[in-house]
Amino acid sequence: MSNANSLIPDSTIEFLLFDWLDTHTLFERPQFASHSRDTVEAIIELTTQVANEEFLSHYKKSDQIEPSLEDGRVKVLPEISRALSKYAELGFFAASFPEESGGMSLPEVVSAASFAQFAAANIATAAYPMLTRANARLITKFGTERQIQAFAEPQVEGRWFGTMCLSETQAGSSLADIRSRAVADGEDVYGARYRLTGNKMWISGGDQDISENIVHLVLAKIPNADSKLPSGTNGLSLFIVPKVLPDGMMNDIAIAGINHKMGYRGTANCLLNLGEREGAIGWRVGQPREGLRQMFQMMNDARIYVGLGAAALAMRGFSLSKSYASERLQGRAQGIRDGAQIAIIEHPDVKRMLLQQKVYAEGSLALCLYCAHLVDTNDSPDSDVLLGFLTPVAKTWSSEYGLLANDLAIQIHGGYGYTRDFDVEQLYRDNRLNAIHEGTTGIQAIDFLGRKILRDSGHAFEIWCARVNETCSHADASCELSDNASVLRNTINELRAVVGVLKTTESGALDNATVFLRAVGHIVISWIWLDLACAAQRVESQEFGNGIGRACRFFFESELPIAHVWLKEVVSLTDVASASVANEL
């Protein structure tokens, strides 16, 4: 089957950016004043072209030929290097950076939409610039002028790449248990210098032969006076640890191994040993013990992008299975025994699987772009709070339901979808990572219920509820959507009551956090679909608008009702799982 036009349709991206998120109003702000709808449409068009030509073209090959470790260094497929130098040459690394730092001054929402297209084409190749961009952003925000110039700017230019080094073998989800050690080693133009020792696990882009240098951002602990490491996450500090030092010498970083994954294979994932010899040199970012707070900026950024990537894979699977279903002839309509076979897209069950993919894929893409849009409008303090609230939802829902969408894309292809001759099985394998990296679903759920609900005054929740109410008010005016609006209002009231119960629960409130997040995810996405349906009533293409309207109806009929079951389960404060005993399992 042909891969042509299997990426995210430009029409979908433009609907989301302009008809829905009113991205054109951003151009009135001074920082985006050099852009217009025309420049953005040109960038989207260029994105689609480069994604097709340079990223999609090696999708299967980079799955078949994995990065390898040779003489202590990682080699990746040359096509990945070529794609990323084209990407750098066109300035995409710098897309959302301001012009004065050599960037394009694009709104974050446009930059995110562009990333989604590259991720749809080849998520493993797109992972390198995703991390690089987030790394450069962190340094730009928290680093000194000299650090920015030395370590962020080459990344903005796409000459150097970046990583984030958090996990260690004994410290995956539990960052408090990081044992990497940073010992003071004087000061120089780049700031306070340290010698680092330790082992870092799961480092995406930990080594490669693409970029001139790699900037590792490393979480480590500075020992106390008794030379013991401080306990807890409060003891973490952040360091810039480049692969090649400013004097041209190699830093003391060994590649101890490379992980062989089920998917996402083009992204070299490494185990790094820091300081096997004299200690790896690193410069501290900001003050000691501020590492986790700083890293959270990069992590939250990455979480939205993980969600975007998951949504992008779902979009491509949806595209491929829609084309396949339109071309594959099999069977006849119910009750008809003779005559030619019909395209399987005519079978009700296949239509349902496509509609399911549509609500999962487009729903998560929309939510992630909404989050990016909040970054652009963060001159309002509400935007920042709402972004923090929605980040775990966007990361988790897109990862969980994006995978389900890819599962359905395989199912529509039947036996063919299970073979490596088609891309859908690879999309499925690639997407399986997204519920794991940058914080598993379970970790997101504890963050969401613990930090964003229980330990919050209710401020974030109310800001979100106000946005939902706004959407419902718009929907009230439409005879097709007003019923959905009242269902959504009732659901929000139910959710508010559940939150009330959890807030007054003495223990065990977090035990069913994952079920709670799942329920909230469905409610958030029903709000997104209702908002999309309101916007779709204003678009010119009736076909396009009808499609959005039908997807909204499907989500309210077929998906949202399950959220009530999950809310009931949470509010019952059941301990059936949490009280179970290991040896009875």
Add this chain to the structure above:
Amino acid sequence: MSNANSLIPDSTIEFLLFDWLDTHTLFERPQFASHSRDTVEAIIELTTQVANEEFLSHYKKSDQIEPSLEDGRVKVLPEISRALSKYAELGFFAASFPEESGGMSLPEVVSAASFAQFAAANIATAAYPMLTRANARLITKFGTERQIQAFAEPQVEGRWFGTMCLSETQAGSSLADIRSRAVADGEDVYGARYRLTGNKMWISGGDQDISENIVHLVLAKIPNADSKLPSGTNGLSLFIVPKVLPDGMMNDIAIAGINHKMGYRGTANCLLNLGEREGAIGWRVGQPREGLRQMFQMMNDARIYVGLGAAALAMRGFSLSKSYASERLQGRAQGIRDGAQIAIIEHPDVKRMLLQQKVYAEGSLALCLYCAHLVDTNDSPDSDVLLGFLTPVAKTWSSEYGLLANDLAIQIHGGYGYTRDFDVEQLYRDNRLNAIHEGTTGIQAIDFLGRKILRDSGHAFEIWCARVNETCSHADASCELSDNASVLRNTINELRAVVGVLKTTESGALDNATVFLRAVGHIVISWIWLDLACAAQRVESQEFGNGIGRACRFFFESELPIAHVWLKEVVSLTDVASASVANEL
């Protein structure tokens, strides 16, 4: 992590066979009189040993080194041959065949339990005997004495293997569109002889270098007098087409290709061209145009075994992730910041993921063994009807929820679970096939709602309801289970009402068949869990019994409520999916 003891615990198998299904009462029947609990326990023990030593030992290797096509013939990993000759040597091919045909006269339920263990160890290797057994059974049931002797007996001995050849590239789910042609070519000792031409797709075990010969059972059409092929599935006849003819010559069957799959890789899956030269020789089984009815015997048999395989993969993932969660230290209990890290099995979310796996894995294993038990008790006509009713449920629910269980097994392993150093990612890839082969989920749903509900008098449904009532009556006597019994009774009443509505629906009743089957699947499994919980109250080990009781409670609290949402969706007769238009998607 160690693979030791990662198979299905013998204690679980023995609970299901003896405490639950009263398998010992079968030994009173003359056909099973040579067996006792002791002989069966010895067979289970031997199964576990051979599965560990010969099947599990090449699980990863057979994923890495796929079958290859060399000089027109398929070569498989030598370890697969070795495992299957041990399997043959011990008589497992013959397990459920009567002693007079060289079998062990084992009850089907024991044979199925033994198969599940081999599938847990290596489903791709276990697929060869699974198909062989089903092939030999079909010939034994419908073939002539001479056909049985010539083509079934060598399979019962495990010297020859068997396949089922249904699909063609243009005829996957739609068997009416089969174009393979069988032209009469006289008669000989093996029966009416034909010359076959056509292409058969997705043939598992279509070629290999393990067995002395391969017996293909091929669906094809005998042309009418005008030399056109009859239309529809009624035109299908069934033929025995051996790879090597009785005179030692090679039959006219070419291996046109081998499929490269996401998982299940040890099972060579081929595209066969029949009759590239003078026409492949085949002998008709039974009468012309009876092919589909005969093949349904093999297909239904295979469907239960697909469900069993899916359950077995889920059981192994459950086992592996339980061990991993007991050994992996990460984080601390809620609210505790210092001290040593705890095993992740202590975290509520991990407990929930294990309990979910338990209800999916053990629930589907139990349902599939219940189906096998119905084969053993088919002297009652109810058993046969109930088996037909439950087959699509067992096949589909086990495949869909077995995969979800394997997804959770990966999630518990975190990043490690996504690497090929651990088996859980392979279990997940292997299991993804099960919702596709032997009839996709969508096909099962139409079979279930169309044939077993709407076109049935209600007889099958009522037989099943009677069994559910029996279970509820037992549960009434227990203070822990009586609430669940009344929930289940109400659910059955709700289901009965939904069936009533569907029966009087003029069109579109089948449009949401998949949602209906999903709902019924959950209700069937809640009945199974309640029945298991009743049986568990009688077992000696309190730990074991508590575990079953808790799983039952979890299923009723956390899973069954969703079935009501699905039933509501079905009874609303929504056309939101079925009325959608291709170009609006």
